[in-house]
Structures are given as C-alpha cells and as structure tokens.
Amino acid sequence: MITPEGIREAAALPERRLAGLALNPSAPEDVLLRLLADGPAAARMVLCRDRALPDAVVDAAVAHPDRYTRSFFARNPHAEPSQRARLVDDPEWFVRAHLADGPRLPWAVRPRPLPDRAVVHMIRTYENELLGGTFHRQISAGLMRSMHAHPDAKVRRMGVSWSGVPDEALDALLADPDDEVREMVLLRLRHKDPEWVERELPDRPCHARTGMLTNDALSRGVVERVLASPDTPDDRFMIAGNPTLPADAVRRLAVDADPEVREQIAFRSDLGAEERRVLAGDTDPRVRLAVSVHPALSEAERAAIDYEVPVDGTFGAWPRSLVARDHGEVRRDAVSGHPMLRRRAAREPSLPADLVERLAADDDLGVRVLLAQNHPDAPPALLLRSFLEYTGPEREHLLTRPRFPTAGLARHAGDTDPAVRALAARDPAAAAETVERLTRDPDPGVRAAGAGHPNLPRARLAELLEDGELAHRAAANPALDPAVMRRLVAPLPLRDDAAG
Structure with missing residues (x-):
C-alpha cells in the first residue's frame, strides 16, 4: 500500500513544484481544481490534506474517483468536520477508516468533533475494527456523556466502554434489553469486587495485571501478598497509586525502600499528616518534590520542604480535558x-x-x-x-498559536539560532534583501522559510522555482503571479501511478 511518505519521496522536481502550488494560499480556484483533477499524487495529497479548501474544491475532493485522494481529505484538520463527514458512507473501507481515525494532529491537540449524527451513524454501521484507535477523540463531550442512554444498543455499548457508567444510570443499564450492554456493565462492576479481582488477577506480568493492580478494588489478600512477596518488581509501585489501598498499606509504602514507590505514594490525596511529614524529609529529591504539591499542605508547609523544581522539562501542549477543573x-x-x-x-x-x-x-x-x-x-x-x-x-508548537506576533521579527534575521533566524520570514514587512539572504542561509529550514516570503525579489523567486530543494516552497509563495501558476499547470495531466 502506498504511503504518504512514499508519495513524497517518489516525487520528482515537477511534482514537488506542483505540490507547493497546491498549498499556495493565493492559488485561484481553477488552478486548484486542475491540480485535483489532473495533478500528480504529491499535489493531490497536500491539496486535500494540508490546507483549507474553497467549497467547489471540497465538492470535487469528496467526489474524486481516487480513493487515496478522498482519504487524504478525510484526515484534513483544516476542513470543517461537516465537510469531512460527507465521506461517512464512502464505498471504500479505506476512506471510511481514515475518516474514523481522524485528522492529522499532534497528540495534545484534540480535533474538532464530527457532527453527532455522523458519529452515531458510524458507530451503527462501521465495522468495530474501524472504530478503535483515535475515533473517540472526534466525539463531542455532550454525545460522549449521553451515549450510555442512546436508543441504539451499539451506541450504548460504546458509551459503556468509553465513558463508563454514571451511578445514576447503573440500575437502568443492569436491566438493559441488550445482552452485551448488561454484560459490559457487569464486567465493570466486577472490577469493583475485591474477591473477583483476587480470583482473576493474573500471576504473571501482563497488561491485565497492571490494570487491575493500578485501578481495581484490592482485597486484603492481594495487598498483603504484594507487600510480602510481590510476583513482579513493579507490583508495589502499581498498588501505591490504587485508590482502594487501605491506610495501613499507605503508611507502609511511605517508607518503602524503593524511592519510586515512595514518590508514587507521595502523590496520594489521602496521605495522613504523619506520612506527609516523613515524605517531606525524604532523602530522594523526587519524593520531596512530589509531596510538596500535596493539596493538604499550606503554603508555609510547602515552603518548608527542600524541594527542587526541574527547569529542563518538556513544556508543551496538553490535551484539553472534557471535564473542566474546579x-x-x-x-x-x-x-x-x-x-x-x-x-x-x-x-x-x-x-x-x-x-x-x-x-x-x-x-x-x-x-x-x-x-x-x-x-x-x-x-x-x-x-x-x-x-x-x-x-x-514542542517548541515549534508555539508558532501555531493564533496570536504569535509577526511585526518586527525581521530583526532576528542574524540570530545564531536557525529557528530564531527563520522567524524573520514571518515578518510581512521584512525587506526584500533580508528575505533573499534568508534563502541563501546555511540552514535548510531558514532557506525554506525565506522562499515562501511574498517580499522575495521576483527574479530570485523565479530562480527558486527551478531549484531542486526549494521549488515546492517557492511555488507556495503567495506573491507568485497567477499567470505563472497557470503556466505551471498547463502541461497537466501529469498523473502517476502512485495513488490512482
């Protein structure tokens, strides 16, 4: 099966140039339609996947005869969810799978939800294997909360599986007319039964054992076995975060020989005052840091702890929770x-x-x-x-923030950091000579950024259209003359066999 990476790597200079043109924000609608109808796979891929499209081009993408082209649009994060949902009944499972998988976005960025009607239709009609992975990220918070009460049994099953069973809905779901819904609810309840957990707990390291020790109701027998003779080296760490761990076990693990276990215990909200005092003086700085943020501590008590705050961590985007904090x-x-x-x-x-x-x-x-x-x-x-x-x-994620400034960035054109020099190409008032200098920078990222600036001298822009490295960025330059754009697409069709 052809992959996006394979399409990109197989593209020769003319195809890369047309792919850049497909991303040009100034490209006229007729040029985009021509690229979609007759362009090579590399151009159709980025056109349908990596930009917002006029309505007429959306219509053509949804009706395109090539399944790969439609699948690229199915994963377009710039398209309105309602536009992507037009592919919900695509005849090719390949396209439906990409729609269910969702837009190409960083992990921390939640896609805009598909219309509720489309999501319900997908749950009711798609094969279960198409609804795994990241499909749940495309469901609105309102639908997710109400799925357990939906009239369709398959939707209720998904609701019980993904979002759990609210206590107020438990009785109704235990009497649900659908056998699978009742069985799923009963299974969830079993995980709250310490005797069942003790009986079913695997005696070997596996995903099921980890989940049960971390989340399920623990019997006294399981707790004592883990404390006395754990089956795996990580058992004590796993139960340290379990919300059902009894208070005496919390006290014992607060002085465990393993600092990772003590650190995990330090995060518990049910720590007693004595455990907090002991952990606050722990020899391991990670433990002291963990307990220093305990919600029961006063500001004075926090300040009295000798904690060390890491300054070299990852400070990136966090996924937005469906439930807002207090x-x-x-x-x-x-x-x-x-x-x-x-x-x-x-x-x-x-x-x-x-x-x-x-x-x-x-x-x-x-x-x-x-x-x-x-x-x-x-x-x-x-x-x-x-x-x-x-x-x-995730430094680059900052550049995607809607309020990132552009004015005055040209002053960074001489910075020693290539990522900072590239900022100069975001300044709409950057001088032509500055932009041209960026296209000759030793760093490829800076050269690419300069090639897309609308103030690039026209002679240099024309030169870069023939450059093996920068042709695609030059073709995406919004200052490119529409007449030049139409000349670039005039030799089409350049259809290849990579995708369609």
Whole structure:
C-alpha cells in the first residue's frame, strides 16, 4: 500500500513544484481544481490534506474517483468536520477508516468533533475494527456523556466502554434489553469486587495485571501478598497509586525502600499528616518534590520542604480535558508560591484574564511557556519570549498559536539560532534583501522559510522555482503571479501511478 511518505519521496522536481502550488494560499480556484483533477499524487495529497479548501474544491475532493485522494481529505484538520463527514458512507473501507481515525494532529491537540449524527451513524454501521484507535477523540463531550442512554444498543455499548457508567444510570443499564450492554456493565462492576479481582488477577506480568493492580478494588489478600512477596518488581509501585489501598498499606509504602514507590505514594490525596511529614524529609529529591504539591499542605508547609523544581522539562501542549477543573482550585494553584502548582494552572485553557496576566510575568520558565503553549489568549509578547527562551520539545508548537506576533521579527534575521533566524520570514514587512539572504542561509529550514516570503525579489523567486530543494516552497509563495501558476499547470495531466 502506498504511503504518504512514499508519495513524497517518489516525487520528482515537477511534482514537488506542483505540490507547493497546491498549498499556495493565493492559488485561484481553477488552478486548484486542475491540480485535483489532473495533478500528480504529491499535489493531490497536500491539496486535500494540508490546507483549507474553497467549497467547489471540497465538492470535487469528496467526489474524486481516487480513493487515496478522498482519504487524504478525510484526515484534513483544516476542513470543517461537516465537510469531512460527507465521506461517512464512502464505498471504500479505506476512506471510511481514515475518516474514523481522524485528522492529522499532534497528540495534545484534540480535533474538532464530527457532527453527532455522523458519529452515531458510524458507530451503527462501521465495522468495530474501524472504530478503535483515535475515533473517540472526534466525539463531542455532550454525545460522549449521553451515549450510555442512546436508543441504539451499539451506541450504548460504546458509551459503556468509553465513558463508563454514571451511578445514576447503573440500575437502568443492569436491566438493559441488550445482552452485551448488561454484560459490559457487569464486567465493570466486577472490577469493583475485591474477591473477583483476587480470583482473576493474573500471576504473571501482563497488561491485565497492571490494570487491575493500578485501578481495581484490592482485597486484603492481594495487598498483603504484594507487600510480602510481590510476583513482579513493579507490583508495589502499581498498588501505591490504587485508590482502594487501605491506610495501613499507605503508611507502609511511605517508607518503602524503593524511592519510586515512595514518590508514587507521595502523590496520594489521602496521605495522613504523619506520612506527609516523613515524605517531606525524604532523602530522594523526587519524593520531596512530589509531596510538596500535596493539596493538604499550606503554603508555609510547602515552603518548608527542600524541594527542587526541574527547569529542563518538556513544556508543551496538553490535551484539553472534557471535564473542566474546579475554578477555585485553579486559582489557588495560580497564586501559589510553588512553581509546580503554577505550572499546573498555566496548562488550563480556561484560565481567566487576570491570572493570564499574572502568570505571563511569572519568574519560572515552565509557567510562562506552558501558558503560552496552552492558553488561547496568551499575549503575543509572551509567545515570542517563550520561543526565544525555550528550546525543548514542542517548541515549534508555539508558532501555531493564533496570536504569535509577526511585526518586527525581521530583526532576528542574524540570530545564531536557525529557528530564531527563520522567524524573520514571518515578518510581512521584512525587506526584500533580508528575505533573499534568508534563502541563501546555511540552514535548510531558514532557506525554506525565506522562499515562501511574498517580499522575495521576483527574479530570485523565479530562480527558486527551478531549484531542486526549494521549488515546492517557492511555488507556495503567495506573491507568485497567477499567470505563472497557470503556466505551471498547463502541461497537466501529469498523473502517476502512485495513488490512482
């Protein structure tokens, strides 16, 4: 089966140039339609997958005879969910599978949900194997909460499987007319039965054993066996986070020889005052840090702990929870003297304006960058400062934030960091000579950024259209003359055998 990577690698210069043209925001509709109808696979792939499209091009993509082309549109994160949902009954399972799998997005970015009607139709009519993976991420919060009560049994089954059973709905689901729904509910209840858990617990390392020791109701027999003679080295760590762990076992694990077990225990909200005191003086800095954020501690008690806050962590985007945190808790975290609690608050996209302003000026790098990465109203100055100061994983995500500034970025064209030099190409007022210099930069990313700037001198733009490395970026330059665009598509069709 041809892959997107294979299509890209197989593309010669003319195909790469047309792929760049397909991404040009100034390309006229007729050029896009011509690329879709007669262009090579590389152009059709990026056209349908990597940009927003005019309605007429959407119509043509949905009706395209090539299944690969339709499947690319099925995963387009720029398309409206209702547009993608037009493929819900595509005759090819391949296209339906890509629609169910969802748009191509970073893990932390939740896609916009498909229309509820489309989701229900997919659950009712698609094979179960197409509904695994990331399909659940495309379901609206409202539908997810109500699926257990849906009239269709298959939807109820999915609801019980994905979102659990609300206590108020338990009796009705135990009497559900569908055998599978009742069995799924009973299975969930069994995991709350300590005797059943003890009887069914595997005696060898496996996913089921990990899940049961971590989440299920633990009997006294299971707890004592793990404490006395665990079957695997990780058993004590796994039960340390189990919410059903009895208080005496919590006390014993708070002084366990393994610092990872003590660290896990330190995160428990049910720690007693004595356990908190002991862990606060632990010899391991990770344990002290973990207990220092315990919700039962006062600010004075936190400050008395000798904790060390890591400054070299990953400060990236966090997936948005379907359940919002308590506003009072978020505010307490935001005004805390503990940087780790302020970092936790900075990840909240619903943080109010006064706290956004406060945390944007925080003296902790992690707080500032997490706010920039996750809040929709992060100030432009904070976004730029974060990009300049943070060089860790997911740095590039900052550039996708809607308020990232552009004005004045040309002043960074001489920076020693290539990622910062490339910012100059985002400045709409960058001088032509600056942009041309960027296209000759030693770094390929900077060269590519410069090739797409509309202020690039026309002679240099024409030269780059023939450049093996930068032709695709030059063809995507919005300043490209529409007459040139039409000349580029004039030799079509250049259809290949890669996809269709």
